[in-house]
Amino acid sequence: MKKPKSVERELSAEKTEAILDGAMQEFLAHGYAATSMDKVAATAGVSKATVYSHFQDKQGLFSSLMQRLASKKELFNLQKLQAVQDNPASFLKGFASGMLDNVAADPQMITFLRIIIGESGRFPELARAFVQNIEKPVLEMLTQYFVSHPEIQVQDPEVAARVFVGTLVHFVLLRDVLHSGDIVPMERDRLLNNLVNHVIIAKTDPNKT
Amino acid sequence: MKKPKSVERELSAEKTEAILDGAMQEFLAHGYAATSMDKVAATAGVSKATVYSHFQDKQGLFSSLMQRLASKKELFNLQKLQAVQDNPASFLKGFASGMLDNVAADPQMITFLRIIIGESGRFPELARAFVQNIEKPVLEMLTQYFVSHPEIQVQDPEVAARVFVGTLVHFVLLRDVLHSGDIVPMERDRLLNNLVNHVIIAKTDPNKT
DNA sequence: GTCTATACCGCGATAGAC
DNA sequence: GTCTATCGCGGTATAGAC
Numbered sequence: 001m002k003k004p005k006s007v008e009r010e011l012s013a014e015k016t017e018a019i020l021d022g023a024m025q026e027f028l029a030h031g032y033a034a035t036s037m038d039k040v041a042a043t044a045g046v047s048k049a050t051v052y053s054h055f056q057d058k059q060g061l062f063s064s065l066m067q068r069l070a071s072k073k074e075l076f077n078l079q080k081l082q083a084v085q086d087n088p089a090s091f092l093k094g095f096a097s098g099m100l101d102n103v104a105a106d107p108q109m110i111t112f113l114r115i116i117i118g119e120s121g122r123f124p125e126l127a128r129a130f131v132q133n134i135e136k137p138v139l140e141m142l143t144q145y146f147v148s149h150p151e152i153q154v155q156d157p158e159v160a161a162r163v164f165v166g167t168l169v170h171f172v173l174l175r176d177v178l179h180s181g182d183i184v185p186m187e188r189d190r191l192l193n194n195l196v197n198h199v200i201i202a203k204t205d206p207n208k209t
Numbered sequence: 210m211k212k213p214k215s216v217e218r219e220l221s222a223e224k225t226e227a228i229l230d231g232a233m234q235e236f237l238a239h240g241y242a243a244t245s246m247d248k249v250a251a252t253a254g255v256s257k258a259t260v261y262s263h264f265q266d267k268q269g270l271f272s273s274l275m276q277r278l279a280s281k282k283e284l285f286n287l288q289k290l291q292a293v294q295d296n297p298a299s300f301l302k303g304f305a306s307g308m309l310d311n312v313a314a315d316p317q318m319i320t321f322l323r324i325i326i327g328e329s330g331r332f333p334e335l336a337r338a339f340v341q342n343i344e345k346p347v348l349e350m351l352t353q354y355f356v357s358h359p360e361i362q363v364q365d366p367e368v369a370a371r372v373f374v375g376t377l378v379h380f381v382l383l384r385d386v387l388h389s390g391d392i393v394p395m396e397r398d399r400l401l402n403n404l405v406n407h408v409i410i411a412k413t414d415p416n417k418t
Numbered sequence: 419g420t421c422t423a424t425a426c427c428g429c430g431a432t433a434g435a436c
Numbered sequence: 437g438t439c440t441a442t443c444g445c446g447g448t449a450t451a452g453a454c
Contacts, residue, residue, distance in 0.1 A: 012437070030244060033243040037430060038430090041340065046439090047438065048233030048431085048441085049429090051431080052430090052431065058430070058431095111330060114326060117323060117326045119289065121240075121320060127386070127388055127389065128387065132381060135389070139393055152391070156402060158403065159400055159403035160403075162379065163376045163407045165377035165379065166378065167372045167379075170371065170375030170376075171375065173326070175337070178326070178337065178339065178340050179336055180340035180344070184345050184348055190365065191371060194364060195368065197364065199407065202412065223426050224419085245447065246447080247447080247448090256423090258421065258450075259420055259448085266449080292426095382432075
């Protein structure tokens, strides 16, 4: 009775995908605690028992899913960055534009950020994976860029990278995550143009303390 | 036996305080969804029915509490800022130190940030209250400082304030909120010293695009 | 105004048929 | 390998005594 290779039975990888997809929908929509495994199973189109046969428990499913999201560098703009040969100002503006348009404009990405930060107390290893896979490469890439472009006389390349990324993250946080673009208004291009100046022109202050 | 105006009966404000205190403990410890009204009542030392007589429901209690926290400017360092007459570099370093030491070092403040951001999807008015009461005054104060100190030739004071605050918030986010101080290491004073240079020295870039 | 006791529901997780 | 059915617990919210 055992068929050579059944097409409908014995499969698992497809369901795993379906479960992860359903879980992503639910977790991103309602957060960790407010998401029920019943809804996850329903959205995935499988039974709850199947979910528990593929993943140990709710925490395991959540962690697997979020680790997976935090590793998908393609979701962010971490690949098309070394090709450009523009001048520094253009490169930095282009990088920032990509971050603001490709990442911050995606509602799912904003929700993902909310969850990573909101659950960083109870899921610290998740937060660390996010920093390791997303933030660290960005900071290192920018640092490397500042180091390898001597025409930009930056005193401390790592700090310059922090200033650049920090300003952008803070902007996204206020405007997109916290829905407060009207409370502390700031035009996108105005920030970008001036931010570049703050980063690439930073020599020693003649007024020593 | 009935006293003219009993001191132990008919009171309500004390219990309200107790409930808010208990709710703060629980919500800050477990987040919104994972907090139970039973635990809130137990921590407050009252019965669950009393909680529901003082607040409409869980959402109402949560919102009242968080709005209250977001309005407590004293919890942040928003008062002792205009007294100083130092030079700009010292003032900015002092301000940043206060933010990093008084705010970011307090675990409750970190947890509060996690909740505000994590619940900003379902409680947008809470996030907006936080920005209105905390972030906006800080940005405006720094902007005013840059404007009223002509010796700092900053091209765009509002952007400079954003760069300054954004870098600090991002630093706190990585180090304290996301537990990743070891993944992307940065010494506190090294950031502060160089950040000041990035902010107060920002003239026009000779390389126009 | 505050308590105890409870109604009612949905949760995470599992047992057993197929 | 996946399903249906169910267990036990803990959730929010309320009714009624005092």
